[in-house]
Amino acid sequence: MTIVRHRFHALCPYFAMFPENFAETWIERLTRPGDLVLDPFCGRGTTPFQALLMGRHALAGDINPVAFCVTKAKTNAPPLPALLRRLTFLENRFEPSHWEGERRRLPEFFRWAYCPSTLRQVLFMRATLNWIGSKTDCMIAALILGSLHGETEKSPSFLSSQMPHTISTKPLYSIRFWKERSLRPPDRDVFELLRQRAHFRYASPLPDGEAMVYHDDFRELPRRAQKLVGRPRCVITSPPYFDVTNAEEDQWLRLWFLGGPPFPTATDKSGDCRHGSLTGFWDLISDIWRSLSRVMDNKADVVIRLGGKNLEPEELVRGLQATSVFGRRKVELLHHEVSALKNRQTNSFRPGSKGLAFEVDCHFRMS
Numbered sequence: 001m002t003i004v005r006h007r008f009h010a011l012c013p014y015f016a017m018f019p020e021n022f023a024e025t026w027i028e029r030l031t032r033p034g035d036l037v038l039d040p041f042c043g044r045g046t047t048p049f050q051a052l053l054m055g056r057h058a059l060a061g062d063i064n065p066v067a068f069c070v071t072k073a074k075t076n077a078p079p080l081p082a083l084l085r086r087l088t089f090l091e092n093r094f095e096p097s098h099w100e101g102e103r104r105r106l107p108e109f110f111r112w113a114y115c116p117s118t119l120r121q122v123l124f125m126r127a128t129l130n131w132i133g134s135k136t137d138c139m140i141a142a143l144i145l146g147s148l149h150g151e152t153e154k155s156p157s158f159l160s161s162q163m164p165h166t167i168s169t170k171p172l173y174s175i176r177f178w179k180e181r182s183l184r185p186p187d188r189d190v191f192e193l194l195r196q197r198a199h200f201r202y203a204s205p206l207p208d209g210e211a212m213v214y215h216d217d218f219r220e221l222p223r224r225a226q227k228l229v230g231r232p233r234c235v236i237t238s239p240p241y242f243d244v245t246n247a248e249e250d251q252w253l254r255l256w257f258l259g260g261p262p263f264p265t266a267t268d269k270s271g272d273c274r275h276g277s278l279t280g281f282w283d284l285i286s287d288i289w290r291s292l293s294r295v296m297d298n299k300a301d302v303v304i305r306l307g308g309k310n311l312e313p314e315e316l317v318r319g320l321q322a323t324s325v326f327g328r329r330k331v332e333l334l335h336h337e338v339s340a341l342k343n344r345q346t347n348s349f350r351p352g353s354k355g356l357a358f359e360v361d362c363h364f365r366m367s
């Protein structure tokens, strides 16, 4: 068992993230070194990163660009010297006056959130980083995502005025909050802060190997998995919870940094993030079984952590079991466990996520 927490784990928070010891316990129990571990809803990438740390191979995907960027950065990390060289190169290319016009055109929120010199640097990084195509730029982008907003009054690691580190609060609410308290944004140098954060994160050694990470709907998993040499031995995952959050809205500022619009949207591109209807939710879960049954190894283990607003734990377990028939493979529930959500991380994201009182962990065997 790992004793010291690897510093990459906390690179960037994520809604409904599970703790690394959840992934670690199941990887230890169900796999051997060299096995392939899958997480098709990888969020901040805990399962694939922990799998690499334990000498396993990993395949991970997510539809959310923030999840993709953070997971890819952790599991395909560049060496620290390359990262520092790239930061110096970018710093030397940065010309503040080029970014002033764009800074001024941004909505009012940004002027309250960031001091002008910081925002010009953020805009330059946003436009310049090739985070999809380059490992080094992906790690720099992930470090920025982890520092983009947070509790500035407590820590100098954040670029914004006082905000939660977890979700991006809405513009009108945020501006009112800052005005009422006469809060001014801190004067941070993005390049200097990134160097500090990089040294801090890289204090833990990098794992051997890299994960295969894709940015896609989980229904594309069978197509993505065609390229694999072996088949996944186990899945450790948590699909979107029923009616709990809209990740697009709650992460709007991080999504903006990755190329999205400068305001919150809730278009629910995948249609899966926050269901109004239970039918839609169970359709999604049925599709998961369909996808998994096409890619998993014989006698594979599937561990699912699931939650839902105003749903009883037994309803979740029964639903998971009932929908498993859509995979057309034999699926047996070996074990399940219910945990009450007291002081869990979902509270720190949305203290108001009322009705989400439980999570269930189910262990299935698919033959």
Ligand SMILES: C[S@@+](CC[C@H](N)C(=O)[O-])C[C@H]1O[C@@H](n2cnc3c(N)ncnc32)[C@H](O)[C@@H]1O
Residues within 6 Å of the ligand: 014, 015, 016, 017, 018, 019, 040, 041, 042, 043, 044, 045, 046, 047, 061, 062, 063, 064, 067, 216, 217, 218, 219, 237, 238, 239, 240, 241, 247, 270, 272, 273
């Ligand atoms: C409960 S969170 C997973 C959190 C993750 N276990 C962690 O520790 O960070 C569910 C994830 O499912 C992703 N998701 C939602 N709909 C999806 C879809 N259709 N295909 C792939 N991923 C999807 C969301 O973007 C979110 O990252």
